[in-house]
Amino acid sequence: MSTYQRPLNLFWWLERRSYLLFVLRELSSVFVAWFVVFLLLLVKAVSDGPAAYQDFLDWSGRWWMIAINVIAMLFVLLHTITWFGLAPRAMVIRLRGQRVPPPQVVVGHYVLWLVLSAVVAWLVLR
Numbered sequence: 001m002s003t004y005q006r007p008l009n010l011f012w013w014l015e016r017r018s019y020l021l022f023v024l025r026e027l028s029s030v031f032v033a034w035f036v037v038f039l040l041l042l043v044k045a046v047s048d049g050p051a052a053y054q055d056f057l058d059w060s061g062r063w064w065m066i067a068i069n070v071i072a073m074l075f076v077l078l079h080t081i082t083w084f085g086l087a088p089r090a091m092v093i094r095l096r097g098q099r100v101p102p103p104q105v106v107v108g109h110y111v112l113w114l115v116l117s118a119v120v121a122w123l124v125l126r
Helices: 017-047 050-060 063-090 102-125
Strands: none
Touching (some): 017 050, 017 063, 050 063, 063 102
């Protein structure tokens, strides 16, 4: 004799905010992968010469490609922010024998993100 198991609703993850964030964070991995593919396509286009690079720019400038990349960017930001929030649980950092408090680990991630973003912006915009 087996025990009764209540059927699971297809949209169970909409019942709680924490479930929704979990599913969206898992889904964000697809968009992280898309960015990797997109950047590899860019590198290939650059290596194939000016005509291929121009074709890539024309393709990536279409409205639907811009929309996909904006949505992907939002998901990547969600992925980053949720990872930074989980970082203190995933990694224990010790400094002079003392554990660094979780809020300082999170702040350190955001500071490093800001610094690296500024360096990349400087490289691109100079």
